[in-house]
Each structure stands twice: as structure tokens, then as C-alpha cells.
Amino acid sequence: xxxxxxxxxxxxxxxxxxxxxxxxxxxxxxxxxxxxxxxxxxxxxxxxxxxxxxxxxxxxxxxxxxxxxxxxxxxxxxxx
Numbered sequence: 001x002x003x004x005x006x007x008x009x010x011x012x013x014x015x016x017x018x019x020x021x022x023x024x025x026x027x028x029x030x031x032x033x034x035x036x037x038x039x040x041x042x043x044x045x046x047x048x049x050x051x052x053x054x055x056x057x058x059x060x061x062x063x064x065x066x067x068x069x070x071x072x073x074x075x076x077x078x079x080x
Contacts (some may be wrong), residue, residue, distance in 0.1 A: 006030075006050055018045035031076055 012023045020034045020042045034042045
């Protein structure tokens with residue numbers, strides 16, 4: 001969904017309540033970052049509450065943050 005179709009503060013509140021760690025913007029999309037084990041829960045709750053049509057507007061991915069530490073994987077949910 002285009003960034004202009006939902007207010008950033010509104011999406012941030014939705015994402016944080018769903019368990020996200022942060023919300024950032026990249027070009028024409030919002031990016032929600034969360035722990036990898038919460039990716040699908042956060043994505044689905046955010047999608048429903050932000051009224052993103054099923055199968056459209058979300059791109060899920062895992063990213064390797066660092067090879068050291070106890071939590072090396074982060075997950076991203078791009079809302080376009």
C-alpha cells in the first residue's frame with residue numbers, strides 16, 4: 001500500500017501493539033522490523049488493522065543482522 005494511504009503514526013501504533021520493534025520508511029513503503037519468530041503474527045495483525053487486502057501490499061523477509069549474539073536474525077515486513 002502506498003505510504004500516503006495510511007498515516008505513519010497510525011501504522012506505528014498498530015505495528016507496536018502487534019509486537020513490532022520499529023517502523024521505518026524506505027522510498028514508497030513502510031518497513032516494520034520485528035524478531036523473526038514474530039514476523040507472521042506482526043504482519044497479519046498489522047495487515048488486518050491497517051486494512052491491507054489479503055495477498056497485496058506486504059512483502060515478508062528475514063535479514064541477517066549479525067553473525068554474533070543471541071538474536072542474529074531480524075525480520076522485515078514491508079507495507080507497500
